[in-house]
Amino acid sequence: MTPARVVLAWLALGVLLGWLAWLYRRLAVAPGYGRRARWAALAFVVVGAVGYGAANVVYRYLDPAPVRSLVWLGLAWLAVAWYLTLGLAVLGLAGLVLRLARRPAAQARLLRVGTAVVLVAALGLTAYGAVAATRPQITDIEVVDPEVPPGWDGARIALITDLHVGPVHGEEWTRRVVDLVDEQDPDLVLLGGDLVDGREKYTRETLAPLADLDPPLGVFAVTGNHEFETGDAAAYLADYERLGIQVLRNQQVVLERDGDPLVLAGVHDRTGTGDGEPDPDAALAGVTPEAYCLLLVHQPRQLEDVDDPAVVDLQLSGHTHGGQLWPTELLVRAEQPTVAGLDVVDGVQVVTGRGIGTSGTPVRVGSPPEVVVVTLDRDP
Incomplete structure (x- = not known):
């Protein structure tokens, strides 16, 4: 030291x-x-x-x-x-x-x-x-954007962030979250990082119910800071993939709905190093302003790492917990450009989930746990 x-x-x-x-x-x-x-x-x-x-x-x-x-x-x-x-x-x-x-x-x-x-x-x-903190809810957010491809009009995207299984929540909590998401019948499920806390060898089994997520367009994930803080990020990402989750490691995929394409790009969390170091340029390589692009990152402020935010139409994030303990959202605002819900940052619409789990303390005051369901709407 x-x-x-x-x-x-x-x-x-x-x-x-x-x-x-x-x-x-x-x-x-x-x-x-x-x-x-x-x-x-x-x-x-x-x-x-x-x-x-x-x-x-x-x-x-x-x-x-x-x-x-x-x-x-x-x-x-x-x-x-x-x-x-x-x-x-x-x-x-x-x-x-x-x-x-x-x-x-x-x-x-x-x-x-x-x-x-x-x-x-x-x-x-x-x-x-x-x-x-034990009563998760669904928060519906409508994102209105005339640039939404016609085939994606009305598409429903479930955003699960900050599950934090391990310390106080086990497999039964993951099952409860999966059942809650399945009831919404989303087209696409995105996992926004911080799914775990603690060592992978003790926590891997708590993630098993995630394998039952089966939306028609797939399940995709990015890392959060806690995956890296455990010291077992590589093992956890391998677990996610064994569960049928595609991890976006500074990568993009093109998804189609009703014949229209949409680019989904994912970037590692800012705390990542080595193979887990964030590289938004790689994730967004070749994306043009004409393409409709979703950016999945753990922290809302990661938008500032993008050289050309104009290529991003919608960012989806977590990390903030909505403050978790009132009035800490005031402190979160000093670090992040937005805390929860739908906001506009640098001209880009950003959806930030409060998260479904807890960190630091198993208590939530003024920031109930949530799964966000985003509905894309092309009608202004």
């Missing part, structure tokens, strides 16, 4: 420990609670943080299936801590105003009552988000 990385690692550790210490103080010390409350707050912070770290180690390097409920619990801690942080920060600012106004009694009452309210709200939001 280089000296710069060592310094960054120590800085990150310092920030983490500082945040945990702040969280403990705001939970128990600032409101002046008694000894039992302080011990409870200390246990929540220390045991929760250790549990979250342990859950990440387990699912990244070991088989999570035997301890999936414990992994779920460890990862869920992050959502509670997130909402506690937001609520306690607002409460602290309000307390500071009263302090500056020299109203110590009012400040003490606010902190004592308000901290309890924030704790209940954080637990309530997490519980709500945990349930919401």
Whole structure:
């Protein structure tokens, strides 16, 4: 590890420990609670943080299936801590105003009552988000473009992104998603990356139901950052292909519907290296503005890597999770040009799915899981 990385690692550790210490103080010390409350707050912070770290180690390097409920619990801690942080920060600012106004009694009452309210709200939001994350829905999006080839007018494209099977979801979750997609009877199914988390030898079986996807125009996939982060990207891509999924490795295919062609191009995720390095020029080689072209990439911002966006008529992406935990969509917007739904980026229509799974924590607040079904419509 280089000296710069060592310094960054120590800085990150310092920030983490500082945040945990702040969280403990705001939970128990600032409101002046008694000894039992302080011990409870200390246990929540220390045991929760250790549990979250342990859950990440387990699912990244070991088989999570035997301890999936414990992994779920460890990862869920992050959502509670997130909402506690937001609520306690607002409460602290309000307390500071009263302090500056020299109203110590009012400040003490606010902190004592308000901290309890924030704790209940954080637990309530997490519980709500945990349930919401298990209720996937279909989101219908109509893309109107007079350039859609006549034979593709009315075509339905199912976009599945961010499945994230492994840590908290197993084969039964994949089956549920496949059944949901099959009910929509799409012409084409696109998998937008981040289908997995963890090591391939433990997770491959959770993908088996994907073999039952059988739309008339096929199933195509691109990589996401998590395929590469597992360290098993090559093995996972081989698994996808054994399941009958065609992986677009900086490639394009020409599909026909009712006699009219459409170009589908797919590019590796930005995090890919070596054989997995993204190459949009290769994927779009020879595509002219006259051809109708769909670009499948994991991250919405990958459109900026395309030298000539004019050759792309519609981009389909995922990655953002729609923010997953309100209000993190505000942070996502600082990195990505769009967060969810249909938008226009650099003159190109972009559909971004919120994803069907979860990452980091098995909780979704303000961003329910979805499969997007895009209908192409040539009538303006």
